[in-house]
Amino acid sequence: MTSGTRTPAPREPQQERSRLTRERLLRSAIEALAQDGWASATVAAVAERAGVSRGAAQHHFPTREALITAVLEQVFDDMTSTASAAIATMPDDDAGRIAAAVDRAVAIYTGTEFKAALQVWAAAASDSALRELILPMEGKFAHAAHQMTVTALDPEGRYPDSRRIAQVTLDLARGLGLADTLSDDSRRRAQVVATWTELIRIALTHTA
Template identity: 45%
Template structure:
C-alpha cells in the first residue's frame, strides 16, 4: 500500500464516521425538536462537528433529514432481518412479529419520519424526495413482514391482511405520539394476532 493510500483510507473512515454521526443526530433532532427547529447548524452541533463539515456532506437541510430517515430505516430493518436470520428458519409467533413491528412504529425514528412527512405535505421540493423514499421503505417493510409471518401472498386475502397489519401498526404509532398508548396497543395487537392467525392458517409459506 502506498503512503497516499494509507493516508486516504483513514481520512475516508473519518468521513464515513462524520456522516453517520450527522445522520444519527438528524434523526434525534427531528424526533425531539421537530422539523422547524432541525437546522443543519443544530444537527452539526449535536453531532459534534462543524457546520462546514456538515454542509460538505449535505448541502441542504432537506437533503440531510431525508438521508437520515432513510439511513435510520435501513438500520432498523436490518436489525429485524438479522433477528429473523438468527432463528435459523423457525417462525416467530404472530404476536411476536406484531410486537416487533409495533416497536419500529413507536420509535424515535418513526417520530422523525412523521415530522418529515408533515413538512413534505406542504413543500413540493421536499415531497419530491420523500415520496420515492417512502415507496422504497414501504416495499421493504412489506417484504420483511411477509417473511416474518411466513405468509403466502398468492392465497386470496393474505396480501391484504399483510397490508392491514402494516396500516395497523402505523396507526398505533400515531396514537402513541401524544400519550402512552402501550396498554391499549398490547390489547389490539393480541386481538389482531388471533385474527391474522386465522387468515394465515394452512396458508403459510
C-alpha cells in the first residue's frame, strides 16, 4: 500500500471489460467443476458456459493448467474470505465466539468452492503434475485457515490448546464438507457441530 490516500485512477473500459471476462470465466469454471466434475472444466467448455468466445478465453487462460491454477487461487481466496468475513462481527462471550468460530470453519468446506476443489483434488490423485501445482497453494490456504480459526476461537491468546483445537476443527469441517457432497447433510451436521462446540468449551475451560 504505497498509494496512500489517493483515489485510484478509473480503469480503462477495455481493461475493465477484460477483468470482468476473466472473472466470468473463473466463476463458470468453479460452477462447472462443482456441478459437472473435472472433465467439464476445459478452457473450451468453460468459455461456452460463460458465453465468452474461445479466443478471448484462450487469451486469459492459454492452457487448462493456467485455468485450473487461477481457479484454485480464486477458490482458496473465496474460502479464506468466507472464514475471515465474520471475524469482525464475533460475539463477545466465550460460548458465542466458539460457536461462531466452528460455524465459520464449517462454512469454508460446505460451499460451491469446496465442491469445485474436491474435483481438482480427486483428479490430482492420479496426476502428479497437478498434485505438484496444488500442494503449495493448499499449504498456504491451510495456514491461513488455521490462523483465522485460532484468532476466532481465542482472540486474546488465553488458551494454550487453542492452536491444536483449531486444527481438529478444520479437519472435522473438511470431513463434514465431504459428507455434504452427495446429499444435503445439514441436519446431521448441525448435531455434530453442536457436540463439537460443546466439547471445545469443556476442553478450553478444563485446560486453561
